Amino acid sequence: MKVSQLDKDGKVTEISICAECARARGFTEVEKLKANVAEIITELKNRIDEGDSRLICRTCGLSYAEFKKQGRLGCADCYVSFHDQLVPLIRRIHDAVQHVGRTASGGRKQAQQKMNVAKLREALSGAIQDEDYEKAAALRDQLRRTEEE
Amino acid sequence: MSPNAAVGKWLAANGPEADVVLSTRVRLARNVAEVPFTHRATETDHERTIEVARWALADSGYLDSGKFLSNEELAEPQGQYLIERHLASPDFVASKAKRGLYVSNDETTSLMVNEEDHLRFQVMASGLDFPEAFTAAAALDEKLERQLQYAFSGEFGFLTACPTNLGTGMRASVLAHLPALVITREIEKVLRGAMHIGLAVRGLYGEGSETKGNFFQISNQKTVGQTEWEIIETIADISRQVITYERKAREYLMKKLRVEVEDKVFRSLGLLKGARVLSSDEAINLIAGLRLGVALGIINEVNLEQVTRLMILVRPANLQAMLGEKLSAAERDERRATFVRETLVHQ
Ligand SMILES: [Zn+2]
Numbered sequence: 001m002k003v004s005q006l007d008k009d010g011k012v013t014e015i016s017i018c019a020e021c022a023r024a025r026g027f028t029e030v031e032k033l034k035a036n037v038a039e040i041i042t043e044l045k046n047r048i049d050e051g052d053s054r055l056i057c058r059t060c061g062l063s064y065a066e067f068k069k070q071g072r073l074g075c076a077d078c079y080v081s082f083h084d085q086l087v088p089l090i091r092r093i094h095d096a097v098q099h100v101g102r103t104a105s106g107g108r109k110q111a112q113q114k115m116n117v118a119k120l121r122e123a124l125s126g127a128i129q130d131e132d133y134e135k136a137a138a139l140r141d142q143l144r145r146t147e148e149e
Numbered sequence: 150m151s152p153n154a155a156v157g158k159w160l161a162a163n164g165p166e167a168d169v170v171l172s173t174r175v176r177l178a179r180n181v182a183e184v185p186f187t188h189r190a191t192e193t194d195h196e197r198t199i200e201v202a203r204w205a206l207a208d209s210g211y212l213d214s215g216k217f218l219s220n221e222e223l224a225e226p227q228g229q230y231l232i233e234r235h236l237a238s239p240d241f242v243a244s245k246a247k248r249g250l251y252v253s254n255d256e257t258t259s260l261m262v263n264e265e266d267h268l269r270f271q272v273m274a275s276g277l278d279f280p281e282a283f284t285a286a287a288a289l290d291e292k293l294e295r296q297l298q299y300a301f302s303g304e305f306g307f308l309t310a311c312p313t314n315l316g317t318g319m320r321a322s323v324l325a326h327l328p329a330l331v332i333t334r335e336i337e338k339v340l341r342g343a344m345h346i347g348l349a350v351r352g353l354y355g356e357g358s359e360t361k362g363n364f365f366q367i368s369n370q371k372t373v374g375q376t377e378w379e380i381i382e383t384i385a386d387i388s389r390q391v392i393t394y395e396r397k398a399r400e401y402l403m404k405k406l407r408v409e410v411e412d413k414v415f416r417s418l419g420l421l422k423g424a425r426v427l428s429s430d431e432a433i434n435l436i437a438g439l440r441l442g443v444a445l446g447i448i449n450e451v452n453l454e455q456v457t458r459l460m461i462l463v464r465p466a467n468l469q470a471m472l473g474e475k476l477s478a479a480e481r482d483e484r485r486a487t488f489v490r491e492t493l494v495h496q
């Protein structure tokens with residue numbers, strides 16, 4: 001009979017051999033072999049998908065499975081946590097991955113800082129009014145640190 | 150006309166190509182760094198984001214020429230009113246998260262806080278005018294960025310809750326009135342061209358083929374891999390082509406089907422002037438017919454601006470706000486007819 005031999009490079013060569021010898025030498029028919037390879041690939045893919053689904057963003061706790069279900073990410077860090085999974089998706093949507101437009105200059109958070117200062121001032125005057133001087137001292141330190149930022 | 154009948158400056162119908170294009174819109178999506186996206190943020194996060202946005206707007210002088218509506222002020226019927234005026238999205242109005250909304254006095258600029266993204270702001274301009282809309286949107290973007298830190302990555306650009314808005318975070322669109330292309334059945338061919346190069350086209354009222362009044366919106370779908378101006382140029386180029394086709398179709402109609410066109414236009418005017426009961430849908434269809442007549446110079450007793458503002462004022466929430474009354478559907482249809490009649494008969 002003729003059997004197919006699959007060498008290390010994945011090349012299939014046909015050799016003539018009797019059935020018994022073939023079995024003894026561990027040969028299988030080429031169709032079966034192909035089926036096995038396909039099964040192995042599917043199995044591997046499933047395992048990768050399962051692994052992807054188990055991925056979780058440490059910052060916001062969103063899992064990749066949840067993202068796949070609802071289509072929305074949980075926080076900016078999700079783009080880091082799921083980076084490798086998102087790249088092909090982004091390419092499918094936009095035909096590109098690299099941003100080329102306006103850039104953020106890393107704002108100085110003035111509004112956020114001003115708001116924090118205003119809140120601390122409010123808390124401080126409250127603490128003084130309540131004569132809670134221990135709390136007031138702590139708030140004053142915190143206020144000083146915030147203002148210096 | 151009652152003093153409440155004011156509409157946004159972008160509806161003045163005085164921009165470039167106003168005979169075909171109603172308006173141009175540039176919308177930017179931004180998120181504040183270190184705060185989870187809206188749907189995953191806590192109520193405290195929502196409140197803080199609203200406060201930060203309000204601070205930033207106040208500090209950049211935007212509150213001197215506009216107002217900031219709190220979550221409570223966004224309850225119905227205000228929500229529907231804002232949707233009809235294109236100042237807020239239906240998702241934003243329906244959202245259960247705490248929200249805030251900035252609207253400039255001339256209604257060209259609005260900023261939603263805690264929509265799908267923390268900040269979604271837009272500038273609208275009359276006619277086909279990307280320089281006006283984009284320059285104003287970019288100016289607000291820069292002012293905001295001086296005040297707060299955006300979620301941004303060098304690779305993906307501005308980070309958004311949904312990857313479809315990533316990169317520039319920009320959705321640019323043109324709202325065009327294309328009745329002649331619809332009548333001559335050229336519309337599909339023309340719009341297919343726009344879709345072929347990756348733009349989205351949809352009807353203004355209602356989805357799919359059932360578009361009332363033949364208003365169409367052309368916008369970008371892709372937001373990564375192209376600069377803002379490249380995206381805008383693509384939409385502007387296609388828009389100019391569409392404008393040319395629409396004008397050619399109007400010329401053709403005037404040459405070959407003048408009587409039919411005049412009949413359609415004057416019937417619209419006649420019904421608007423004479424009807425005693427008008428639904429919102431019927432009114433919009435008739436106003437669209439009237440608009441074509443004005444754009445073609447068949448009708449001179451009203452101008453494009455008057456027609457365009459009518460389109461907003463006949464809608465349910467705006468009609469009631471203008472009249473200062475809460476009305477049932479039947480009452481509305483009657484009062485709408487009265488309002489339209491009075492506007493067109495004694496203006
Ligand atoms: Zn043998």
Ligand SMILES: [Zn+2]
Pocket residue numbers: 057058059060061062073074075076077078079081
């Ligand atoms: Zn996350």
